[in-house]
Amino acid sequence: MRKILLLIIIMLMACRFSAPSPVFAPAVTVRPEPNFRVITHPDGALYVGDLVSFEVFSPTGVSVSGQRVRINRGDKSLGETSFQPSGLGARSQATFYWAWDTRGLEAGTYTLTFSLPVGNTRWDEKITLLPAAAIPLPEPKARWESVNTDCCVIHYISGTDAEADIETLKRMAAAQAVDVEARLNNKFDKKTPLTFLPRVLGHGGFTSDGIYVTYLRQNYAGSTAQQVTHHEMVHWLDAQMGGDQRPSVLQEGLAVYMSDGHFKVEPILPRAAALLDLGLFIPLRQLSDSFYATQHEIGYVEAAALISYLTATYGPDEFNSFYRDIHSAPGNSQADMLDSALQMHFKISLAQLEQNFIAFLQQQAIGETDRADLRLTVAFYDTVRRYQRVLDPSAYFLTAWLPNAPEMRSRGIVADFVRHPHAAVNQELERLLASSDASLRVGNYIAAEAGIRAVNLTLDVLEKWQK
Numbered sequence: 001m002r003k004i005l006l007l008i009i010i011m012l013m014a015c016r017f018s019a020p021s022p023v024f025a026p027a028v029t030v031r032p033e034p035n036f037r038v039i040t041h042p043d044g045a046l047y048v049g050d051l052v053s054f055e056v057f058s059p060t061g062v063s064v065s066g067q068r069v070r071i072n073r074g075d076k077s078l079g080e081t082s083f084q085p086s087g088l089g090a091r092s093q094a095t096f097y098w099a100w101d102t103r104g105l106e107a108g109t110y111t112l113t114f115s116l117p118v119g120n121t122r123w124d125e126k127i128t129l130l131p132a133a134a135i136p137l138p139e140p141k142a143r144w145e146s147v148n149t150d151c152c153v154i155h156y157i158s159g160t161d162a163e164a165d166i167e168t169l170k171r172m173a174a175a176q177a178v179d180v181e182a183r184l185n186n187k188f189d190k191k192t193p194l195t196f197l198p199r200v201l202g203h204g205g206f207t208s209d210g211i212y213v214t215y216l217r218q219n220y221a222g223s224t225a226q227q228v229t230h231h232e233m234v235h236w237l238d239a240q241m242g243g244d245q246r247p248s249v250l251q252e253g254l255a256v257y258m259s260d261g262h263f264k265v266e267p268i269l270p271r272a273a274a275l276l277d278l279g280l281f282i283p284l285r286q287l288s289d290s291f292y293a294t295q296h297e298i299g300y301v302e303a304a305a306l307i308s309y310l311t312a313t314y315g316p317d318e319f320n321s322f323y324r325d326i327h328s329a330p331g332n333s334q335a336d337m338l339d340s341a342l343q344m345h346f347k348i349s350l351a352q353l354e355q356n357f358i359a360f361l362q363q364q365a366i367g368e369t370d371r372a373d374l375r376l377t378v379a380f381y382d383t384v385r386r387y388q389r390v391l392d393p394s395a396y397f398l399t400a401w402l403p404n405a406p407e408m409r410s411r412g413i414v415a416d417f418v419r420h421p422h423a424a425v426n427q428e429l430e431r432l433l434a435s436s437d438a439s440l441r442v443g444n445y446i447a448a449e450a451g452i453r454a455v456n457l458t459l460d461v462l463e464k465w466q467k
């Protein structure tokens with residue numbers, strides 16, 4: 001306990017000492033009136049030469065949906081756009097990508113004016129640009145690089161861990177692609193675009209116009225690049241294989257099932273059975289209708305077990321026919337669509353499927369390790385997300401900063417991915433999270449739990465201190 005208290009004191013001192021430093025000067029300003037909030041990107045301090053983006057948020061409880069907001073520097077307009085739902089969390093915001101080109105400006109503090117025509121709302125933000133010479137490594141020389149392999153077009157940024165390990169990553173990606181094709185009994189119809197990111201975003205991987213995987217030797221989100229690459233490649237090939245509506249619960253379940261686990265190879269059925277045992281099982285209707293809003297690790301393992309059950313019960317081919325034959329109807333939720341397709345293909349309702357699935361899970365043997373590992377995995381990733389909300393908010397999966405990567409490559413922009421919060425407190429908590437994950441992976445649950453607790457105690461103090 002004394003060690004933890006000491007750590008908290010060190011954390012707080014680190015925060016206090018890092019705050020006045022120009023390197024860590026916050027670029028985010030919050031105004032008491034009219035309480036609109038602005039986040040700038042790249043994360044952290046801004047430098048001369050940056051292409052600055054803005055996220056603008058309205059005060060809590062004030063509806064501005066569809067309204068337009070404008071940014072000016074003096075008489076010069078930096079752009080105008082409307083508030084709309086954004087990201088997985090559908091957060092209402094006005095987003096300006098790379099709206100302020102600071103190349104050629106002097107270092108110093110600038111005043112930008114934000115205005116909404118409706119209601120004549122207007123406020124100023126003072127934003128400091130530090131000298132370009134102060135940009136920390138590896139960014140000044142960092143550039144986008146691309147390499148073609150048999151399976152993939154791999155993109156990465158020079159000077160990052162991905163560049164140092166690119167030969168290993170090429171072999172790793174090739175092996176995952178071969179395995180994914182074999183498991184889905186299908187071939188990628190073209191080379192997969194695969195980008196290795198030098199910062200954590202979300203849980204370390206996502207698929208949109210290509211596959212994006214965090215690659216860091218110290219990855220505080222704990223995931224391994226190999227496991228995440230496999231998971232995202234399943235999504236990529238799954239999308240290529242088609243289907244009218246593929247409910248999120250089945251898409252994510254398939255990716256975890258085909259990867260033999262979520263963030264690591266793990267016994268899916270015993271872990272899902274442990275969910276029942278621990279009272280954590282999520283009803284299938286709820287899981288289907290709000291997949292990304294339910295507890296992340298529980299939802300994913302339960303979904304994977306559901307795929308395992310469906311393929312074991314009906315066969316992989318029948319499952320595949322059902323999965324790619326799900327359709328929407330007016331007013332139907334994802335659970336409703338699932339229910340209709342289940343009745344058509346397997347002559348059962350979603351409620352009957354849930355009963356059968358639970359009975360199937362109750363037959364699984366559960367080891368003490370399954371319970372302990374599952375409980376701590378949930379606690380670990382809850383802590384990762386809490387850390388992101390408090391100290392790395394642009395990484396939090398529901399509101400992550402995900403600018404268009406192909407455009408970044410064509411314009412030579414790297415800062416949005418290279419920069420991330422790196423104050424002493426970030427570094428220390430990320431080190432603790434990475435070490436907790438390492439302990440969890442080797443079954444040292446006492447050390448893992450102690451690390452998770454230390455991070456949470458520190459976040460408790462920081463959150464109180466921030467209020």
Ligand SMILES: [Zn+2]
Nearest residue numbers: 231235252255
């Ligand atoms: Zn996924």
